[in-house]
Amino acid sequence: MAEIEKKPVKIVETVLRDAHQSLIATRMTTDEMLPIVDKMDKVGYHAVECWGGATFDSCLRFLKEDPWERLRKLRDGFKNTKLQMLFRGQNILGYKPYPDDVVEYFVQKSIANGIDIIRIFDCLNDLRNLETAVNATKKEGGHAQVALSYTIGDAYNLDYWKKTAKQIEQMGADSLCIKDMAGLLVPYEATRLVTALKESTHIPVELHTHYTSGVGGMTYLKAVEAGVDIIDTAMSPFAMGTSQPATEVMVETFRGTPYDTGFDQKLLGEIADYFRPIREKDLENGLMSPKVLGVNIKTLMYQVPGGMLSNLVSQLEQQGASDKFYEVLEEVPRVRKDFGEPPLVTPSSQIVGTQAVLNVLTGERYKMITNESRALLRGEYGQTVKPVNPEVQKKAIGEEEPITCRPADLLEPGLEKIEAEMSQWKEQDEDVLTYALFPQVATEFFKYRAAQENKIDPAKADEENKSYPV
Numbered sequence: 001m002a003e004i005e006k007k008p009v010k011i012v013e014t015v016l017r018d019a020h021q022s023l024i025a026t027r028m029t030t031d032e033m034l035p036i037v038d039k040m041d042k043v044g045y046h047a048v049e050c051w052g053g054a055t056f057d058s059c060l061r062f063l064k065e066d067p068w069e070r071l072r073k074l075r076d077g078f079k080n081t082k083l084q085m086l087f088r089g090q091n092i093l094g095y096k097p098y099p100d101d102v103v104e105y106f107v108q109k110s111i112a113n114g115i116d117i118i119r120i121f122d123c124l125n126d127l128r129n130l131e132t133a134v135n136a137t138k139k140e141g142g143h144a145q146v147a148l149s150y151t152i153g154d155a156y157n158l159d160y161w162k163k164t165a166k167q168i169e170q171m172g173a174d175s176l177c178i179k180d181m182a183g184l185l186v187p188y189e190a191t192r193l194v195t196a197l198k199e200s201t202h203i204p205v206e207l208h209t210h211y212t213s214g215v216g217g218m219t220y221l222k223a224v225e226a227g228v229d230i231i232d233t234a235m236s237p238f239a240m241g242t243s244q245p246a247t248e249v250m251v252e253t254f255r256g257t258p259y260d261t262g263f264d265q266k267l268l269g270e271i272a273d274y275f276r277p278i279r280e281k282d283l284e285n286g287l288m289s290p291k292v293l294g295v296n297i298k299t300l301m302y303q304v305p306g307g308m309l310s311n312l313v314s315q316l317e318q319q320g321a322s323d324k325f326y327e328v329l330e331e332v333p334r335v336r337k338d339f340g341e342p343p344l345v346t347p348s349s350q351i352v353g354t355q356a357v358l359n360v361l362t363g364e365r366y367k368m369i370t371n372e373s374r375a376l377l378r379g380e381y382g383q384t385v386k387p388v389n390p391e392v393q394k395k396a397i398g399e400e401e402p403i404t405c406r407p408a409d410l411l412e413p414g415l416e417k418i419e420a421e422m423s424q425w426k427e428q429d430e431d432v433l434t435y436a437l438f439p440q441v442a443t444e445f446f447k448y449r450a451a452q453e454n455k456i457d458p459a460k461a462d463e464e465n466k467s468y469p470v
């Protein structure tokens with residue numbers, strides 16, 4: 001009998017980034033991560049995703065931690081495992097486009113502080129918004145992975161994905177990721193999509209999904225059979241629900257097949273034992289809500305990512321309009337269509353979601369238009385796959401000419417000015433970037449840090465800290 005060719009599936013572990021971003025609002029602390037790093041380093045993961053996405057903002061805003069310090073500590077601990085981060089293209093780790101010099105410097109410092117693989121995506125899949133980050137990553141000797149923001153809609157057929165994947169390969173990306181942030185990719189569609197992408201490109205293909213709609217594990221199975229090289233999973237205490245399929249489950253699924261990871265299930269069990277009490281504590285204190293743990297089939301019906309669903313719920317609660325939830329959910333696809341049918345991922349998910357809430361609560365569509373909606377309709381975030389609704393665009397920007405060039409071409413270099421603005425707080429080069437992304441949050445953090453270091457009235461510093469959820 002002919003020997004079947006072995007092709008172990010590679011695993012990226014997300015428990016230190018996406019899993020806790022999806023389940024506990026990105027509140028896992030560095031102190032909760034460090035004690036288990038040694039064991040995680042022995043598993044044989046392709047990479048551990050541990051930085052970027054919302055972790056940067058959350059460290060500063062809620063945990064009063066320096067995100068750069070977290071990265072350096074993780075780098076010290078992971079001696080054999082590659083570290084991966086998520087990067088929002090020209091929006092870096094923020095919510096709007098930044099000038100090229102800020103993007104380049106951020107990439108440089110991320111790699112200098114320990115990142116090996118940067119996953120770069122754009123919320124509109126406008127590849128021009130990825131060029132600067134991809135080129136900077138390659139220049140710094142990092143692995144540039146480009147992610148397609150996966151979504152469903154008229155424009156998003158197999159030809160679109162194949163054509164875009166080809167362009168990504170030509171940009172010089174080292175690998176490609178299908179980023180299915182809402183868990184919309186169903187198993188047999190995964191077969192078709194992965195087969196098509198493997199036909200059109202020669203670089204490794206990774207699949208990132210969320211368990212939100214309940215099909216994630218099956219989608220991985222079909223994707224691996226169709227030739228996907230890498231899948232993203234989370235250790236079981238922080239898996240499933242709006243997070244990723246569980247690492248141990250996928251490892252066991254492929255045991256004894258050509259895709260066998262060879263991972264030691266006993267070692268994985270010890271790692272799970274470490275995270276389980278953290279999960280229990282977070283369930284007890286309410287940080288982890290049972291709401292995010294089940295299967296939410298509405299995500300397939302409304303094509304809304306899990307994180308966006310919970311944002312809509314809380315926006316409506318704040319307005320005392322929880323009864324409008326389903327009206328808003330039905331308004332989301334309409335706004336999305338008016339806005340050129342973008343994928344829904346940060347920041348487009350927030351822009352579309354907030355506008356849908358306003359359209360319902362004011363009782364008249366586009367009676368109020370947010371600045372972010374205006375910017376999107378003006379082309380400031382880049383080009384949408386389909387044209388925007390011209391009437392809505394006119395309502396938002398009047399006779400103004402929309403932008404058609406790469407949006408960052410219109411932004412002046414920013415670093416020098418930013419450094420001058422924040423020089424009184426600068427203790428390390430990286431502080432300039434922290435401030436560039438979130439000026440107000442960074443300033444508050446710098447004040448807190450200075451107070452801690454000078455040991456000025458620790459009671460007062462403590463008091464200040466209490467106003468932040470932990």
Ligand code: CO
Binds near residue numbers: 018180
């Ligand atoms: Co994700």
